[in-house]
Amino acid sequence: xxxxxxxxxxxxxxxxxxxxxxxxxxxxxxxxxxxxxxxxxxxxxxxxxxxxxxxxxxxxxxxxxxxxxxxxxxxxxxxxxxxxxxxxxxxxxxxxxxxxxxxxxxx
Amino acid sequence: xxxxxxxxxxxxxxxxxxxxxxxxxxxxxxxxxxxxxxxxxxxxxxxxxxxxxxxxxxxxxxxxxxxxxxxxxxxxxxxxxxxxxxxxxxxxxxxxxxxxxxxxxxxxxxxxxxx
Numbered sequence: 001x002x003x004x005x006x007x008x009x010x011x012x013x014x015x016x017x018x019x020x021x022x023x024x025x026x027x028x029x030x031x032x033x034x035x036x037x038x039x040x041x042x043x044x045x046x047x048x049x050x051x052x053x054x055x056x057x058x059x060x061x062x063x064x065x066x067x068x069x070x071x072x073x074x075x076x077x078x079x080x081x082x083x084x085x086x087x088x089x090x091x092x093x094x095x096x097x098x099x100x101x102x103x104x105x106x107x
Numbered sequence: 108x109x110x111x112x113x114x115x116x117x118x119x120x121x122x123x124x125x126x127x128x129x130x131x132x133x134x135x136x137x138x139x140x141x142x143x144x145x146x147x148x149x150x151x152x153x154x155x156x157x158x159x160x161x162x163x164x165x166x167x168x169x170x171x172x173x174x175x176x177x178x179x180x181x182x183x184x185x186x187x188x189x190x191x192x193x194x195x196x197x198x199x200x201x202x203x204x205x206x207x208x209x210x211x212x213x214x215x216x217x218x219x220x221x222x
Contacts, residue, residue: 033210042198043150045210088149094140094202094211095163097149 004091006098014106019076021101023089030092032072034063037100038085046074046087081105109133111214113199119220120189127185128217132201139182140211141174142198150198156182189221 005024013019023032031050035043047056049065049072056063062075076083086100112131120126132139137158142150153172154164158179171189176182186193196218200211 035211042213042215043200043211045212048210086149090211094200095152095155097142097151099147099149102147 004089004096004098006087006089006101008101009099010102010104012104012106013079015081016078019079019083019103021074021087021103023072023074023098025070025091028069030069032065032069032092033090033094034072034074035088035090035097036085037088041085043088076103079103079105081107111199111201111212113197113214113217115217116215117218117220119222122191122221123188125185125187126189126219127183128197128199128219130182130184130199130201130214132181132199133203133212134180136201136203136212137179138202138204138209139176140200140202141182141184142200144196144198144216145194153184153197186219189219191221194219194221 003026007022011019031048033048034046036046037043047063052069053067054065060077064073074087084105086102088097088100090097114129118126140155141153143153144150152165153168154174156176159176171187174184196216198213198216200213202209202211
């Protein structure tokens with residue numbers, strides 16, 4: 001089936017350390033979207049990537065779309081406690097979400 | 108823009124009972140999605156509408172689940188003869204566009220507990 005796989009499933013980092021999560025698709029995507037879900041909350045849209053090799057930045061967050069448009073990454077520089085949550089990528093039709101990467105920040 | 112609203116926020120029901128949830132999308136959004144989410148998992152697609160037309164329904168969805176969007180505005184999700192395995196957060200999301208790549212706006216969800 002047309003799945004999106006996210007790794008790692010969980011990540012514990014010390015506050016101030018960097019964090020990266022990866023999203024891999026079995027098929028070429030027209031675009032990919034990233035969402036963040038805080039504990040007890042609902043998913044909130046972060047960004048959409050469309051072009052091959054695209055890189056977008058939002059403050060400490062850097063998003064990349066692979067050259068083959070089959071994978072993507074989200075990198076957070078110098079994590080803060082506000083970054084806690086689960087980060088999901090979703091396939092371009094938004095029907096399939098990855099299982100997400102749950103980020104825990106250790107003070 | 109009041110966002111996507113879902114009602115009720117919580118529902119506790121006994122096994123075998125029917126339940127119905129409502130979702131009011133953002134007013135100008137023509138697409139409406141229903142997802143189910145259990146602890147530690149990503150949102151699992153259930154079905155989606157473009158305007159009043161139900162365009163796709165998950166093969167995982169049993170015949171006990173039905174969704175409607177009669178006037179292309181609000182939507183309802185009904186679960187008949189609930190089972191304990193139906194306990195989950197039911198999320199509604201809406202978006203605007205004729206193509207897939209517009210962002211989803213999620214509601215706060217309805218948490219269903221089947222006892």
